[in-house]
Amino acid sequence: MPEKKIVLQNCQEVDPTDLTSFLNKNGFKALEKAQNEMSPEEVIEEVKASGLRGRGGAGFPCGLKWELARKSQGDEKFVICNADEGEPGTFKDRYILEHDPFSLIEGLAIASYAIGAEKAFIYLRGEYHFLFNLLESVIKQAKDKGFLDNLEIQICEGAGSYVCGEESALMNSIEGRRGEARYRPPFPPSKGLWGKPTIINNVETLMNIPRIILEGAKWFNAIGTQKSKGTKVFSVSGDVERPGVYELIMGSPLKELIDIVGAREVKMVQVGGASGHIIPKNMMDILLCYEGVLGSGAVTVFDETRDVIDIVHKDIAFLAEESCGKCTPCREGTHIMAEILERLSQGEGFREDIAALEDLSKAMMAASLCGLGQTAPVPVLDTLKYFRNDYELRIHQSEILRALKAQRLDISK
Secondary structure, three states, rough: OOOOOOOOOOOOOOOOHHHHHHHHHOOOHHHHHHHHHOOHHHHHHHHHHHEOOOOOOOOOOOHHHHHHHOOOOOOOOEEEEEEEEOOOOOHHHHHHHHOOOOHHHHHHHHHHHHHHHOOOEEOOOOOHHHHHHHHHHHHHHHHHHOOOOOEEEEEEEOOOOOHHOOHHHHHHHHHOOOOOOOOOOOOOOOOOOOOEEEEEEHHHHHHHHHHHHHHHHHHHHEEEEEOOEEEEEEEEOOOOOOEEEEEEEEEEEHHHHHHHOOOEEEEEEEEEEOEEEEEEEEHOOOOOOOEEOOOEEEEEEEEEOHHHHHHHHHHHHHHHOOOOOOOOHHHHHHHHHHHHHHHOOOOOOOOOOHHHHHHHHHHHHHOOOOOHHHHHHHHHHHHHHHOOOHHHHHHHHHHHHHHHHHHHHHHHH
16 A cells, blocks of 8 residues: 555645745645635534544544534634654654645644634744744745734744643643643643633644545545544654655554565564554554554664663653653652663563563553653553563573672672
8 A cells, every 4th residue: 555645745845935836736725715615613524524533642533622612612712733743753743844834824724713713823842943934934924925814823932841742731831831731621622721722733633634624524534444534644763774754544554664664674663652552573464543553653663683671761761751740650650660671671670570560550551640651651561561571581681690699799708
C-alpha cells in the first residue's frame, strides 16, 4: 500500500512564504465554503461524520469536541493549536509548519468559525522559535487578503517543557502560570482557557480539516479502518536508511513503514515516543491505528546491536526529568523507576527489581494525574513482556558478580 498524502499534499508543492502559491492549490477554498455555504453546526456535523480523531495520541473524536464547545455557554471561546511537539523522535509538525503553514491557518480558521471563537492561539514549541517569523508572516498575509476578518490569531511560545504538550498544562502556560496538569473535570470544551470554552487540536488534526470540508465527510470516512479514519503522519528515525516524515493510510502494517524507510536487522520498534509501545521484530504485522499502535506519530527503530534495558532507562529518565511534580505517583514513581533501571543497566540489579517495576507501573497508570504518569510505564511493561529474558539475564549476571565479590572478600580474610 503506497503512501497517501492528505496532510502532506501541499508540502514541497507550495511556497510557504507566498500566499499566492497556496491560493493556486485551492487554498482557503474550504474556509470560504464553510463560511458561505455552511452553518457552524453543519461544519461540526461534517467533521463528526468524517470520523476524524485527534492525532496527538489520545484519539478523542474531533467533531464531538467541537460540538461540546459550540454548545457550551460563554461570551468568549477559544481555539488552540497545539504545536508543542516535544515527544522524543517526533518532528512531523515541524515539517508541516515549515512547508505548508497556510493549510494550518485555514484549518484553525474553520475550527474557530465552527465553535464561535474570535481568538485563536498557536502554542509553538520553544525550540521551534525559528518558525515564529514565518508563522507571523503567514497570518499577516491571510489577514491582509481578508481571510481572517473575524479572527485574531496569536502565537505563544513554550519554554521547553515536555508536560506542556498535555492540554491543561498548555493552557496554564498560555495563562502565564506554571505548566502543570489540572484536575479534571471540568474539561476544556466547557471550561478551558481563562475559564472559557476551549478546543485544543494539534497541528496534524487541523491539517485534515480543509480537505474534509472540500471533499466531504464520506470521502474521508472511506479511508482507513472502522475506528481509525484517514491517514497518519509518522516521524521515523533510528537505525534506518531513510529517516524522515511519511504519511500512510490508517491501518497500514508497521512492517510496511519499516520497509519504506529501509530498516535492517530490526530488534524492536518504539511507536509513540518515550512513553510509546515497544514492538518486537516478530510483531511487525501489527497495524498502525487506534486499534493497534499509534501514539503521537514518533517511530524509532532499533537494530540488534541495541540494549533493551539501556533504551528503556533513557526513556524513563527523560520522563522523570520532565514530570511537573504535581502528583505523587508520577513524581516519585518515575524517579524510583529510573533508579531501578539505572541499577539494572549497570549490572547491579536484584531479583526483586522486576516485581518492583511491575507494581510501580500499576500504581502510576491507575493514579497519575495526566498522561505523562499514566503512560510512562508502557515501555517498561512492554519490554518486561517481550524481552523479559534480557532483564533476567542481566540480574543473573549481577548475582554472579556479587557472589564472586563476596567470595574474594572471604578469601582475603
